[in-house]
Amino acid sequence: MTSFPPNKILKELDVIDLAVGYQGNAVVEGVTFKLLEGQIGCLLGPSGCGKSTLLRAIAGFEPVMSGEICLNDKTLSNEANVLPPEQREIGMVFQDIALFPHLTIAENIAFGLSHLSKSDKKARVEELLNLVGLSGYQERYPHSLSGGQQQRIALARAIAPKPKLLLMDEPFSGLDAKLREELVPDIRSILLHEKMSAILVTHDQMEAFAMADMIAVMDAGRVHQYGTAYQIYHRPKTRFVATFIGQGDFLPAVVCGPNCVHSDLGRIQGELHHGFENDVKVDLLVRPDDIIHDDDSPSKGLIVSKWFRGSHFLYRVKLGSGHVVYCFASSHHNHFIGQEIGITVELDHLVMFEHE
Numbered sequence: 001m002t003s004f005p006p007n008k009i010l011k012e013l014d015v016i017d018l019a020v021g022y023q024g025n026a027v028v029e030g031v032t033f034k035l036l037e038g039q040i041g042c043l044l045g046p047s048g049c050g051k052s053t054l055l056r057a058i059a060g061f062e063p064v065m066s067g068e069i070c071l072n073d074k075t076l077s078n079e080a081n082v083l084p085p086e087q088r089e090i091g092m093v094f095q096d097i098a099l100f101p102h103l104t105i106a107e108n109i110a111f112g113l114s115h116l117s118k119s120d121k122k123a124r125v126e127e128l129l130n131l132v133g134l135s136g137y138q139e140r141y142p143h144s145l146s147g148g149q150q151q152r153i154a155l156a157r158a159i160a161p162k163p164k165l166l167l168m169d170e171p172f173s174g175l176d177a178k179l180r181e182e183l184v185p186d187i188r189s190i191l192l193h194e195k196m197s198a199i200l201v202t203h204d205q206m207e208a209f210a211m212a213d214m215i216a217v218m219d220a221g222r223v224h225q226y227g228t229a230y231q232i233y234h235r236p237k238t239r240f241v242a243t244f245i246g247q248g249d250f251l252p253a254v255v256c257g258p259n260c261v262h263s264d265l266g267r268i269q270g271e272l273h274h275g276f277e278n279d280v281k282v283d284l285l286v287r288p289d290d291i292i293h294d295d296d297s298p299s300k301g302l303i304v305s306k307w308f309r310g311s312h313f314l315y316r317v318k319l320g321s322g323h324v325v326y327c328f329a330s331s332h333h334n335h336f337i338g339q340e341i342g343i344t345v346e347l348d349h350l351v352m353f354e355h356e
Ligand SMILES: Nc1ncnc2c1ncn2[C@@H]1O[C@H](COP(=O)(O)OP(=O)(O)OP(=O)(O)O)[C@@H](O)[C@H]1O
Pocket: 022, 027, 045, 046, 047, 048, 049, 050, 051, 052, 053, 054, 203
């Protein structure tokens, strides 16, 4: 059996105080983050926030206005120099799959393997087809494959030469939701198996959660927060992150202790110090999973709307004060709009911002 040299994986990608733009106008500014060896990162944000521009700068397709991009302590881009894309050992997968239609699947995957002998090439193609679950597809042509299969082949082609870093720009957005749900965890396992560091661009937070170790939440060219899915959901650092990630409402509240606030939901004790002075007015983030339906609870909320989500119901309930919050209930608890239900508060991550 042929053995291949170990991956030349990156030790670290450093993006330092980066600005990138067009015609002298920065569309990405002050961006700093680090991707460690073997990690999968994600640039997540609304349309037009600069995700693709940042990715293209990392790939070497866009010059940088200021700051630096380094891979393993080697500068790839700064204000003065831009290493051409083909010299960066960075692979890319795009939304428009762009397989070569006149080449077989084997020839597509082997495209970047001209440095290998014929037998090594054949073995690497086989290994990758096996990895992406399409063994035996060597002689087929792209048009005879489904969208999901084509995207698997595009991934195989991109990782075949063992790049130091793989960049993926909305690779799943052309696929239907069900297929995407299946493909995303598969692609993550393939990347982990190959110990391939990668950056995914997406505006879909569920995709980011399923795929990435570290997520950069972007808006208007800036990174608001760089953290794990858990951190950006439960400990959002800015109001933008709090509202862009997940669902939730802000309830007016007053600080009543170092880890305690008082709101329409009563006195809530958090796990950690929130850093606000006593008596300061704040807006408290309340997520659907912070308010749980409980028939026996003396606290009540009036259902104003509801969604059946299969495994659970999501209700909007009006509190006595008139504020409306989400409430999570098991799917057996089918109540009607206009009905009053018992609710309990299970909120230990106190996320709050100065009252607006
Ligand atoms: N070649 C270009 N010339 C001038 N402006 C550009 C160019 N490419 C992108 N822009 C602008 O830069 C900003 C960021 O665009 P970019 O494509 O990076 O955002 P994005 O977050 O990837 O958006 P989407 O999710 O819609 O693809 C936008 O205002 C866009 O209009």
